[in-house]
Amino acid sequence: MTRFPAITGPGQPSGKRQINCVTLKFPRVPARVSEALVLRTYPLQEADLVVSFLTRDQGKLRGVAKRARRPKNAFGAGLERLSHVRMAYFQRETRELVSLDGCELIRSQFGLASDYWAAVALDYFAEVTDQMLPAAEPNEKFFRLLLAVLDYLRTTAGNGAWRAVAYFSLWAVRLSGWLPELHVCLSCGSLLDDPESPERAFFSRDRAGVICGHCRKAFGVGGGRELSAESRAIAAEMLCTPVTQLSGSAWNQATAADLRRFLVEQIESHVERRLVTAPLLEAAP
Numbered sequence: 001m002t003r004f005p006a007i008t009g010p011g012q013p014s015g016k017r018q019i020n021c022v023t024l025k026f027p028r029v030p031a032r033v034s035e036a037l038v039l040r041t042y043p044l045q046e047a048d049l050v051v052s053f054l055t056r057d058q059g060k061l062r063g064v065a066k067r068a069r070r071p072k073n074a075f076g077a078g079l080e081r082l083s084h085v086r087m088a089y090f091q092r093e094t095r096e097l098v099s100l101d102g103c104e105l106i107r108s109q110f111g112l113a114s115d116y117w118a119a120v121a122l123d124y125f126a127e128v129t130d131q132m133l134p135a136a137e138p139n140e141k142f143f144r145l146l147l148a149v150l151d152y153l154r155t156t157a158g159n160g161a162w163r164a165v166a167y168f169s170l171w172a173v174r175l176s177g178w179l180p181e182l183h184v185c186l187s188c189g190s191l192l193d194d195p196e197s198p199e200r201a202f203f204s205r206d207r208a209g210v211i212c213g214h215c216r217k218a219f220g221v222g223g224g225r226e227l228s229a230e231s232r233a234i235a236a237e238m239l240c241t242p243v244t245q246l247s248g249s250a251w252n253q254a255t256a257a258d259l260r261r262f263l264v265e266q267i268e269s270h271v272e273r274r275l276v277t278a279p280l281l282e283a284a285p
Helices: 116-132 140-155 160-175 213-218 229-238 257-271 278-282
Strands: 002-007 019-024 032-044 048-055 059-065 084-090 098-107 201-203 225-227
Touching (some): 032 059, 048 084, 116 160, 116 278, 140 160, 160 257, 225 257
Parallel strands (some): 059 098
Antiparallel strands (some): 002 019, 032 084, 048 059, 201 225
């Protein structure tokens, strides 16, 4: 909004001309528009929402969506969990929260709501992303990881959620720099997959990697779980193969369950809190 002086026309006495201000209104233009995935929303006051969202170019941000809880608003269905949108927002250096101006929906995940396990997987993806990523640090690889598993879920039915969860968890830990070597004993350094003398691998919540059976006995490590050779082979394939090209089609809740537990414990150890959605993935069907 800009004000310009306006001088009155003829007829005013000399030396007594009156100066009026004319106000021109310009359309409001957002400071930035980013491709984003909505992670979580929180109610604020009577009609507003606090929105946590992951952008492709600016990383994870939080902002206030004014009047988003009213029937007629500028956001529509764009603030649903993991909606893929173009988010328009204003960002000021002195404020932690950005101001959301509106969003354009690119793709909704509404079609996955009818599949219970897919819906739980969506909740898990959103929680892990929100807890793991620091604020305002660009991470396009993590953004593309989310898009990949979401696309995979939409093109599969039935037990597709289990493969998507395992793949996402493995790469989320890998991209964060927390993934230990799964084929080497953390304690003695021995190769677990030696063809001549293969070793079993064990893990526990208080250790950052896996240990062999000998070290488990030597150090009196109890209560640990085994990470099977099959699950370690699955992890190795996932690290070099897109989720849509993984071998094996008969995945169910039991497939690589030990790998999922190992990765969840790695995540929980680093974020220093238990994940709410992780137990739902292991609940009996």
